[in-house]
Amino acid sequence: MRAWHGILDTLIRERRGALVGFAFMLTGDRxxxxxLVHDAIIRTFSRARRLDDVPSAEAYVRRAITTQFINGRRSRATARAKQHLLVPRDAPPADAHAGEADEVARVLRVLTPRQRACVVLRYLEDLSIDQTAERLSVTSGAVKRHVHDAMQRLRGELGGMVDDAPDGFDGRTTVIARRSGAR
Amino acid sequence: MSEELRSMLARGARAEAARFDGEHVGGETTVYERAIAPRRTARRLIEIAGAFVVIGAVGVGAYALFPGMGAQQPVTGSSDGASSTSSAPTPPGDQRSDGAAWTVDGINIDARSSAMPLSTFAGPALSASQSCLALAAFASLDGLGELGASAATHLGAFVGENGVNDVTTRSFDTDASAQQYLDAAASQAAACSGELAGTDASVDVVRLGLLGIPGTAVRVRVTVDALSGAAWTMWLYADGSEAVSVVVEPGAADSALAIVTSMVLGP
Known part of the structure; x- marks a missing residue:
């Protein structure tokens, strides 16, 4: 058995759940x-790159998940066509874990895909602003803006939970234009 | 707020991971391997091969090139054609496993289709030759498990107006095993050709290679009636330890090279 078989097997058995959790935070859709995870694993291992260990393979897969999510390369219809490889989708979530995950996903749903990606990479993956920008192929300024805007939206969603400026953003807001009904 | 957000995301991701793991307790690695192995094979082939180059014609003289292998036959329970190739677990629907349509020359692969078995095309003409009948097993990359190999994986067929191109892959344990398999196929085809001497049927065997690399291919073309021009064609190709078979039905356009190229370039 070649090396990639063993790494793939370990990744599937031990890390696929975590990858699905990460992807679920990105998409909010189970x-x-x-x-996304299924496609990312296949894409990662289909390339003839060296995959020396599970952590590096997982890093490749996470990167592929993010890229595919941002690029929107898979339409919903196409994605659903592959569901026979996973689990029956008609079945309701099997356990109490689903409820908690769904609640977080509901909160994140107020964000745009790019805002959600920035938030997840910054606060779940613990990437820096620059690393997040590199991962998403955008500028650091764009990441700061997306995170800031996301925080504004989450503040409205979570009330007092979000009450200070995100790191990487200095908290100052420069008003470029603001519409107001009253003079 | 940042810490709370971190905590919320981590909690949500952990909960979803736990839910998923709870629903997927069985190993599903095989499903992934079946999708990945042929793609890795194809990518490697294209990385190093610009074109197929004929490096030698074996023809009916293949015996001279493969002495001592004439008696080697694949051991298989299925003796009839590529449609019975896969012995690996098969998910329903798209057997390429990624669900995305794989298109070559404007035709999507159909996981449920397979090529006409050799025996259907030329059964009566070949029935007297065990060597000829054994070619069907090579077409489906079956048999010779003692060389060390995984089960063959039937990917499906490209169904054209006049016939299909049927695709199967198989991973061998070593590069030498894959080459031995191709050698055995060539030798078998040559034996078949010899046994058909004096009949209307004929078998043409050509050994092909990739320019500058160790990858090789064997093309076997079986005709029953020279006047009709109809031929059943089997391409066996291997680089390293991975092998690919493309069976072209009589009348179908031969898309073997396009299929290999497409596998490498991806969808």
């Missing part, structure tokens, strides 16, 4: 998250 079937799409599972399909």
């Amino acid at each position: 079937p799409t998250a599972e399909d």
Whole structure:
């Protein structure tokens, strides 16, 4: 058995759940998250690159998940066409874990895909502003803006939970234009 | 707020991971391997091969090139054609496993289709030759498990107007095993050709190679009636330890090279 077989097997057995959790935070949609992970694993291992260990393989897969999510390369219809490889989708979430994950996903749903990606990479993956920008192929300024805007939205969603400026953003707001009904 | 957000995300991701793991307790690695192995094979082939180059014609004289292998036959329970190739677990639906349509020359692969078995095309003409009948097993990359190999994986067929191109892959344990398999196929085809001497049927065997690399291919073309021009064609190709088979039905356009190229370039 060649090396990639063993790494793939370990990744599938030990890390696929974590990858689905990561993807679910990105997408907020369970079937799409599972399909993203499925596609990312196949894409990662299909390339003839060296995969020396599980952590490096997982890093490649996470990068692929993010890229595919941002690029929107898989339409919902295409993704659902692959569901036979995973689990029956008609079945309701099997356990109490689903409720908690769904609640977080509901909160994140107020964000745009790019805002969600920035938040997840910054606060779940613990990437720096620059690393997040590199991962998403945008500028650091764009990441700061997306994170800031995300925090504004989350503040509205979570009330007092979000009450200070995100790191990487200095907290000052420069008003470029503001519409007001009153003079 | 940052710490709270971190905590919320970590909690959500952990909960989702736990849910998923709870629903997927069985090993599903095989499903992934079946999708990945042929793609890795194809990518490697294209990385090093610009084109197929004929490096030698074996023809009916293949015996001279493969002495001592004439008696080697694949051991297989299925004796009839590529449609019975896969012995690996098969998910329903798209057997390429990624669900994305794989298109070559404007035709999507159909996981449920397979090529006409050799025996259907030329059964009566070949029935007197065990060597000829054994070619069907090579077409489906079956048999010779003692060389060390995984089960063959039937990917499906490209169904054209006049016939299909049927695709199967198989991973061998070593590069030498894959080459031995191709050698055995060539030798078998040559034996078949010899046994058909004096009949209307004929078998043409050509050994092909990739320019500058160790990868090789064997093309076997079986005709029953020279006047009709109809031929059943089997391409066996290997680089390293990975092998690919493309069976072209009589009348179908031969898309073997396009199929290999497409596998490498991806969807």
